[in-house]
Amino acid sequence: MSKGTKESQACLGRHQHGKSRVRVGRVWRMADGKNVFREYSVNTTLFSAMEHSYLEGTNDGMTATDTQKNMCYFVAKQLDRPCSVEEYAIALGRKFVSEYPLVSAAIIEVDQKPWQRVSVDGEAHNHGFAISGTEVRMTRVEVRKSGEVDVQSGFRELRLCKTTQSGYEGFHRDQYTLLPDTKERLMASSVMCTWSYFGGAQDYDMEYKKIRQKLVDAFFGTPKSGVYSPSVQKTLYEMGESVIDGCPEVEWIMLNMPNLHFNPLHPVASKFEHDVYFPTSEPHGTIEAVVQRRQRARL
Numbered sequence: 001m002s003k004g005t006k007e008s009q010a011c012l013g014r015h016q017h018g019k020s021r022v023r024v025g026r027v028w029r030m031a032d033g034k035n036v037f038r039e040y041s042v043n044t045t046l047f048s049a050m051e052h053s054y055l056e057g058t059n060d061g062m063t064a065t066d067t068q069k070n071m072c073y074f075v076a077k078q079l080d081r082p083c084s085v086e087e088y089a090i091a092l093g094r095k096f097v098s099e100y101p102l103v104s105a106a107i108i109e110v111d112q113k114p115w116q117r118v119s120v121d122g123e124a125h126n127h128g129f130a131i132s133g134t135e136v137r138m139t140r141v142e143v144r145k146s147g148e149v150d151v152q153s154g155f156r157e158l159r160l161c162k163t164t165q166s167g168y169e170g171f172h173r174d175q176y177t178l179l180p181d182t183k184e185r186l187m188a189s190s191v192m193c194t195w196s197y198f199g200g201a202q203d204y205d206m207e208y209k210k211i212r213q214k215l216v217d218a219f220f221g222t223p224k225s226g227v228y229s230p231s232v233q234k235t236l237y238e239m240g241e242s243v244i245d246g247c248p249e250v251e252w253i254m255l256n257m258p259n260l261h262f263n264p265l266h267p268v269a270s271k272f273e274h275d276v277y278f279p280t281s282e283p284h285g286t287i288e289a290v291v292q293r294r295q296r297a298r299l
């Protein structure tokens, strides 16, 4: 903590400055005619020896947030081959800590929009892209001047729904409880998750695909019969467990899974036969947990 003025009881605590929502589009034009396209939204946060700015009102040595914004574009240009969103974030963080003497650490958070290459007549298009889903890929890297790098990856708004093989029963009952036990319901969520890598990964794109697939497989189970879910909590744990057991490079995974209720509808002059539902988004249950490795767990 830095000292404040003599008369005051106050002193400066933790401080940081950065730029939010820097939107970056990047196209790499490959020799074979294929274009690779990414759209990012970047947040930068710098930790730097800028106490004098808060205490004296002088800005010497400060990396202006406008400069931070420009650096997002500069580093995107410098990366001359297609790379993962994590590699972009690491390169940007490294640039800040190496370029500016007062910056001790940088946190770079990047969201990647879900643009996908389109197919026309069954063939992958050279330069055509479309967004059909809501899923946003995310990364958060922390780069320190010492050279240490922590990488977290994840996604949000992966919407999943299974129309059977879900129930919820045996919970605490009292005078406030209205919900009946059920062995048959519809389960839907919009999954948000982040995971941490032990010391980074060789191929972040490949890891992402693998982890995402493990989560989806565990949510649904096998194609014909699925897997029964006694609660969102149990399904969440099984999803995290399958990542921890199948991906040795992952240290922990945090899953946030709203329970987006599809309530039974009792149509006029008819009974509910698990066919017509009333979808709701408010209110919804919020279920979140971290699944971590037994050894080496750091959380």
Ligand SMILES: O=c1[nH]c(=O)c2[nH]c(=O)[nH]c2[nH]1
Pocket: 168, 179, 230, 231, 232, 233, 259, 285
């Ligand atoms: O899977 C569920 N978990 C809960 O914690 C919960 N609470 C609730 O009302 N319905 C459900 N479903």
